[in-house]
Amino acid sequence: xxxxxxxxxxxxxxxxxxxxxxxxxxxxxxxxxxxxxxxxxxxxxxxxxxxxxxxxxxxxxxxxxxxxxxxxxxxxxxxxxxxxxxxxxxxxxxxxxxxxxxxxxxxxxxxxxxxxxxxxxxxxxxxxxxxxxxxxxxxxxxxxxxxxxxxxxxxxxxxxxxxxxxxxxxxxxxxxxxxxxxxxxxxxxxxxxxxxxxxxxxxxxxxxxxxxxxxxxxxxxxxxxxx
Amino acid sequence: xxxxxxxxxxxxxxxxxxxxxxxxxxxxxxxxxxxxxxxxxxxxxxxxxxxxxxxxxxxxxxxxxxxxxxxxxxxxxxxxxxxxxxxxxxxxxxxxxxxxxxxxxxxxxxxxxxxxxxxxxxxxxxxxxxxxxxxxxxxxxxxxxxxxxxxxxxxxxxxxxxxxxxxxxxxxxxxxxxxxxxxxxxxxxxxxxxxxxxxxxxxxxxxxxxxxxxxxxxxxxxxxxxxxxxxxxxxxxxxxxxxxxxxxxxxxxxxxxxxxxxxxxxxxxxxxxxxxxxxxxxxxxxxxxxxxxxxxxxx
Numbered sequence: 001x002x003x004x005x006x007x008x009x010x011x012x013x014x015x016x017x018x019x020x021x022x023x024x025x026x027x028x029x030x031x032x033x034x035x036x037x038x039x040x041x042x043x044x045x046x047x048x049x050x051x052x053x054x055x056x057x058x059x060x061x062x063x064x065x066x067x068x069x070x071x072x073x074x075x076x077x078x079x080x081x082x083x084x085x086x087x088x089x090x091x092x093x094x095x096x097x098x099x100x101x102x103x104x105x106x107x108x109x110x111x112x113x114x115x116x117x118x119x120x121x122x123x124x125x126x127x128x129x130x131x132x133x134x135x136x137x138x139x140x141x142x143x144x145x146x147x148x149x150x151x152x153x154x155x156x157x158x159x160x161x162x163x164x165x166x167x168x169x170x171x172x173x174x175x176x177x178x179x180x181x182x183x184x185x186x187x188x189x190x191x192x193x194x195x196x197x198x199x200x201x202x203x204x205x206x207x208x209x210x211x212x213x214x215x216x217x218x219x220x221x222x223x224x225x226x227x
Numbered sequence: 228x229x230x231x232x233x234x235x236x237x238x239x240x241x242x243x244x245x246x247x248x249x250x251x252x253x254x255x256x257x258x259x260x261x262x263x264x265x266x267x268x269x270x271x272x273x274x275x276x277x278x279x280x281x282x283x284x285x286x287x288x289x290x291x292x293x294x295x296x297x298x299x300x301x302x303x304x305x306x307x308x309x310x311x312x313x314x315x316x317x318x319x320x321x322x323x324x325x326x327x328x329x330x331x332x333x334x335x336x337x338x339x340x341x342x343x344x345x346x347x348x349x350x351x352x353x354x355x356x357x358x359x360x361x362x363x364x365x366x367x368x369x370x371x372x373x374x375x376x377x378x379x380x381x382x383x384x385x386x387x388x389x390x391x392x393x394x395x396x397x398x399x400x401x402x403x404x405x406x407x408x409x410x411x412x413x414x415x416x417x418x419x420x421x422x423x424x425x426x427x428x429x430x431x432x433x434x435x436x437x438x439x440x441x442x443x444x445x446x447x448x449x450x451x452x453x454x455x456x457x458x459x460x461x462x463x464x465x466x467x468x469x470x471x472x473x474x475x476x477x478x479x480x481x482x483x484x485x486x487x488x489x490x491x492x493x494x495x496x497x498x499x500x501x502x503x504x505x506x507x508x509x510x511x512x513x514x515x516x517x518x519x520x521x522x523x524x525x526x
Contacts, residue, residue, distance in 0.1 A: 049435070072439070072440075075434075075437045075439045076437065077437075078434075078435060078436065079437035083436070089431075089432050091428075091429055093246070102432075102433075102436070103436040106433060106437060106438040106442060107436075108442075154436075
C-alpha cells in the first residue's frame with residue numbers, strides 16, 4: 001500500500017532529512033512512525049502526501065509509483081488518504097457538520113450523499129450531537145474527532161496522522177488512539193507519526209523508528225523495542 | 228464540473244463576499260474609480276469620433292462631368308461611382324444648381340452673373356462623400372477611370388489631416404484602455420491576494436483533502452466576478468448621470484449651437500458601455516483572482 005524504496009530527501013541548504021529509507025506498509029496495517037522532533041518523521045509524512053519530492057528513490061502508493069506523478073494528479077492521490085494533523089486544521093467559520101461536508105464537496109459528492117454520509121461519520125466519532133456547533137466551542141479532543149471525521153468521510157483506503165495527540169491531554173489522547181484503532185479495524189490502513197512513548201507502548205503495534213533521517217528499527221512492539 | 232459543485236462554489240463565493248465586507252467594498256470602490264475614469268475617457272473618445280464622422284461626412288470631392296455627356300450617360304456614371312468601395316453619398320448638382328449656389332454665396336443679382344443666365348459656364352457635377360477619409364486618394368483614382376469624368380476637385384489637405392486626427396484619437400483611446408485595464412487587474416489582484424492570504428489556511432486544508440486547483444479557485448473567481456459586476460453597475464449609474472448633465476450643458480452652450488454639432492445621448496451609448504463594463508469587470512475579476520492565487524496553490 002505504501003512502499004519506500006531507497007528514498008532520500010535533502011532540503012536545499014544541505015539538511016539531510018531522510019536517508020535511504022526502505023519500508024513497506026501493507027493494506028489494513030497499523031503502523032507508528034516514531035522518533036524525536038527533527039528525526040525526519042514529518043518529512044516522511046510529507047513525502048507520502050507528495051507535499052515534498054524525494055531527492056532520490058521511489059515511493060509507491062496503492063501500487064503506483066508517485067515519483068513521476070503529474071502535479072495535476074496529486075489531488076486524486078490525496079483523495080485516497082485521510083489526513084489528520086496535530087493542530088486539527090478545522091475551519092473556524094464553519095460548523096462541525098460543514099467542516100466534514102466540506103471534504104465531500106471537494107470530491108464533488110452529491111448533496112444527497114453528503115446528507116447521508118456526514119451524520120453517519122459524526123456518530124462514528126461520537127459527535128452526533130455537536131453537528132451545529134463551531135470548532136471554537138469544542139474541546140481539543142472533540143476538535144480532533146471532527147478532524148478525524150473529515151479524514152474518513154470519503155472512505156479513504158489509508159489514514160495518515162501527523163502527531164494527532166500532540167495537543168491533547170493523556171486521557172483524550174488515548175480516546176483518539178482508540179478511534180484510530182477502530183478505524184483500522186474497519187479495514188483502513190493507518191499510519192501515525194508520534195513521539196508519545198506511552199501511547200506507542202500501550203498500543204503494541206508495528207513501530208518504525210527514525211533517528212536523524214535513518215530508520216533504525218522496524219518491528220512490532222513498543223517505542224524502544226519489544227515489550 | 229458537475230452541476231452540484233458549481234452551485235456550491237457560487238454559494239461559497241457569495242458567502243466570502245458577505246464575510247469580508249470591508250475588503251469587498253474597498254475593491255468595489257477602487258474598481259468603480261478606475262472604471263469611472265475609463266468611462267469618462269471612453270465617452271469623450273466616442274463623442275470625438277462621432278463628431279469626426281459628422282465632419283467627415285461633409286468632406287468629399289466634386290466630380291466634374293464632361294459637357295458632351297447625355298443624360299442617361301450621366302445617370303449611369305452615378306451608378307458606377309456608387310459601386311466604388313468607400314463611397315458614402317453621391318449627390319448630383321446640375322449646371323443650374325451650381326449657378327444658384329454661386330448666386331447665393333455672392334448675394335443678390337450681380338451684373339456679372341446676368342450673362343451667365345443665358346450662357347451658363349458651370350459644369351454638371353457629382354458631390355461624392357466618403358465613408359472613411361483615409362480612402363480619399365484611392366476613391367479619386369477609381370473615379371478618374373470612369374469615362375466622362377473631366378476632373379476632380381477636392382480639399383485633399385483638409386481630408387488628410389482630418390483622417391490623421393481621427394486615427395490619433397482612436398489610438399489614444401486604445402492605449403488608455405490598455406493602461407487602465409492593467410491598473411485595474413493589478414488593484415483587484417492585490418485585493419484578492421489579501422483575501423487569499425486571509426484564507427490560506429482554508430486553501431491548504433482544501434489541498435490536503437484532495438481539492439483540485441480549479442475547485443479551490445472557484446469561489447475566488449466567483450468573488451472576482453461579483454466585485455466586477457457590482458462595480459460595473461454602480462459605475463454605469465454614476466457615469467450615466469454625469470454624462471447626461473454634461474451633454475445637456477455642452478449642447479445648450481452658445482458655441483456649440485453655432486457650429487451645429489450633435490453628441491451621443493446616453494441611451495445611444497448605454498448598451499455599448501454596458502457590454503464594455505461587464506466584459507471589463509468580469510474579465511478583470513477573473514484575471515485578478517487567477518493571478519493572485521498562483522502562489523498559494525503550490526502545496
